[in-house]
Amino acid sequence: MTIHRQPIQQRIDWLFNLAARHGESFRNPEAWLAREHYLAEHPTAIAVLKCMDGRINIPVATNTPVGILMPFRNLGGMFDLGWPHLGEVLAHHVQRMVNGGRRVLFLITYHYSKGDPHRGCAGFHYDTDAAARHAYEIRAQMEHIFGSAHGTVYPLVCGFETDEDALTLHGADGERLDMASVGAEAAVALEPRLAALLPDMPAQMRADLLPLLRGNLEHIADVRAQVRQHERQLDIEHREWMICLGRGFDFLHTPNIALIIGPYSPKLDEPIRTAATIIEANMRAGRIPDDGFLLLTSVPYDEIGVDRARAELKSRFLSSFAAGVIRAEFPDLAGKMTMRTAVLDWRSRRLETIGD
Numbered sequence: 001m002t003i004h005r006q007p008i009q010q011r012i013d014w015l016f017n018l019a020a021r022h023g024e025s026f027r028n029p030e031a032w033l034a035r036e037h038y039l040a041e042h043p044t045a046i047a048v049l050k051c052m053d054g055r056i057n058i059p060v061a062t063n064t065p066v067g068i069l070m071p072f073r074n075l076g077g078m079f080d081l082g083w084p085h086l087g088e089v090l091a092h093h094v095q096r097m098v099n100g101g102r103r104v105l106f107l108i109t110y111h112y113s114k115g116d117p118h119r120g121c122a123g124f125h126y127d128t129d130a131a132a133r134h135a136y137e138i139r140a141q142m143e144h145i146f147g148s149a150h151g152t153v154y155p156l157v158c159g160f161e162t163d164e165d166a167l168t169l170h171g172a173d174g175e176r177l178d179m180a181s182v183g184a185e186a187a188v189a190l191e192p193r194l195a196a197l198l199p200d201m202p203a204q205m206r207a208d209l210l211p212l213l214r215g216n217l218e219h220i221a222d223v224r225a226q227v228r229q230h231e232r233q234l235d236i237e238h239r240e241w242m243i244c245l246g247r248g249f250d251f252l253h254t255p256n257i258a259l260i261i262g263p264y265s266p267k268l269d270e271p272i273r274t275a276a277t278i279i280e281a282n283m284r285a286g287r288i289p290d291d292g293f294l295l296l297t298s299v300p301y302d303e304i305g306v307d308r309a310r311a312e313l314k315s316r317f318l319s320s321f322a323a324g325v326i327r328a329e330f331p332d333l334a335g336k337m338t339m340r341t342a343v344l345d346w347r348s349r350r351l352e353t354i355g356d
Contacts, residue, residue, distance in 0.1 A: 004239045004256070008292030011241060012338060015257075015294070019351040022251035026067060026349040035067050044208035045070070045097040047090075048107045049138065050160075051077040051121060052271060054240045054256045056111055061165040063215030066250060067349075073260045075271035076123020077110055078134060081141040086264035094146065094153055104153045105205055106142060108135045111160040119162060123274065132159065132170075150200050156209075164223050167216050171197035179216045187217055239287045242294035243275045245318045248344035248351070249298060258296075263318060272325045280333050292336040295322055300346040311343040312354055 003014055025031055047070040050056045059069050070093065072079070072086075081087050097104050110131035113119035117126045124131040139155040146153035159168035159176075166180035177197050182190070190213055194206050201209075239256040245263065252258050259275040261268075283290040297318040301311040319341045327334040342353045 004241060004288050007289065008241075008294070008336075008338060012294055012340070015242070015296075016351070016353075019251045022066070023349045023351065031066075035065060038065055038068060042208040042211060043102050044205045045093075045102045045104045046107065046208070046212070047072060047093065047104065048109060049074075049077060049079055050107075050109045051075065051111055051123060052259045052261050052275065053111065053121070053162075054238075054252075054258050054260070055162045055165075056109065056160060057165075057252075058107065058109070058160075059250075061160070061167070061216055061219050062212040063218055064212055071250065072264070073262045074264055075261065075274050076121050076131065076134075077108075078123060079138050079264065081138070081145060083264055083266060086262075087145075089264070091145070098152060103151075103202060103205055105209065106153070106155045107158050108138050108142075108155055109158045109160050110135045111162055113162050115163045122278065123271075128159075132157070151202065154201055154205055156198070156201075164220050165216070166220050167213070169194075169197060169213075172199065179213060180220060182217060187214065190214065238278055238282055240275075240278060240282060241288045242296060243272070243279065243322065244296050244298065245272070245322050246298040246315060248300040248346070248349075250349065251351070263299075263314075268321065269325045272322050273329060276326050276330045276333055280330060283333075283336075290336070292338055293333070294338050294340065295319065295326070296340045296342065297322065298342045298344050298351065300344040302346050308343060315341050315343055315354065 003011055006014070046068065048058045049072045050058065052073050052075055058064070059066060079086060081090065094104050110128070111121050112128040112131070120126040120128060121131050124134070135157045139157055142153065142155040157170040159170070160166070161168065161180060164180055166178065168179065169177040171177065175197055177193060190210060191206070194210065194213070198206060240259045242258045244252070244258045244260045247262060249258065249260050252260070259278060261271045261275060265271065279293050282288045297315045299311040299315040299318070301308040319339055323337065323339060326337060340353055342351050344351050
């Protein structure tokens with residue numbers, strides 16, 4: 001029996017066990033050394049702007065070690081760098097990386113399904129062209145803030161095809177590199193193809209992007225093997241049974257578990273409403289049991305004391321706000337809601353639940 005089919009309390013227990021195992025693995029000396037070694041070889045800081053859809057899992061799709069990619073999530077991958085909190089978070093992230101001597105690559109993603117348009121992005125009403133246009137709007141905003149020469153910060157638009165978890169890189173002059181169409185024999189030629197596609201990207205940054213592309217090729221091959229063995233069908237459909245609001249959900253490396261909403265938009269009720277609609281539809285369609293779902297909020301902190309105390313207040317606020325939206329607009333679903341409020345020690349990736 002998959003985790004999606006278990007009673008809600010067993011699913012919640014499984015989730016927190018997963019978080020605990022992730023934290024233990026992250027703190028393991030070997031894992032720490034592996035990350036340090038990886039970053040020494042590939043110093044570019046890579047962040048990913050992506051949809052809250054639980055199928056969009058770029059570390060898994062690129063076989064990238066945990067803790068390397070910095071995620072930012074919102075409904076449909078919709079972001080506006082004019083949002084005060086988002087602009088501050090991104091600017092702080094870039095400044096911190098640059099102060100450490102690192103360049104920053106932003107993967108600005110949109111997603112779609114080649115097998116069925118209605119497995120695409122609900123946030124854009126399954127309009128892939130609209131989602132791609134929005135990704136380019138975010139790219140233009142980043143260029144406005146960080147410069148268009150791309151010497152230090154590079155905003156790269158990427159499509160993500162959810163049937164095979166395949167990336168498509170958008171280059172200059174409308175050129176694209178679709179990883180789903182790159183055969184094993186062409187994998188050795190990725191480096192010159194990437195240079196031709198992104199001639200303005202610094203050479204070190206291209207070298208640091210290559211492992212993600214090679215990892216994506218390996219993952220695509222694994223997905224295709226699963227399809228041949230009839231093991232993939234349910235993984236490409238919505239089966240999420242929890243709403244995560246906040247930041248620090250890197251431990252959720254299992255597809256279709258959660259709808260993850262970043263606390264960035266001033267209209268926070270909109271992605272919460274969309275997520276609740278998806279959960280309700282999953283129950284109605286029988287993709288998940290109708291005995292309950294989880295609302296989990298998390299806010300990371302770097303230091304004990306004031307920073308942690310502020311994270312607690314913010315997580316409680318997010319929990320109360322989301323629960324209020326769901327109770328007001330989805331009263332039947334609200335009766336099946338279990339709430340957990342947490343903070344995350346960012347240095348150790350330890351998820352800590354807090355009471356009222």
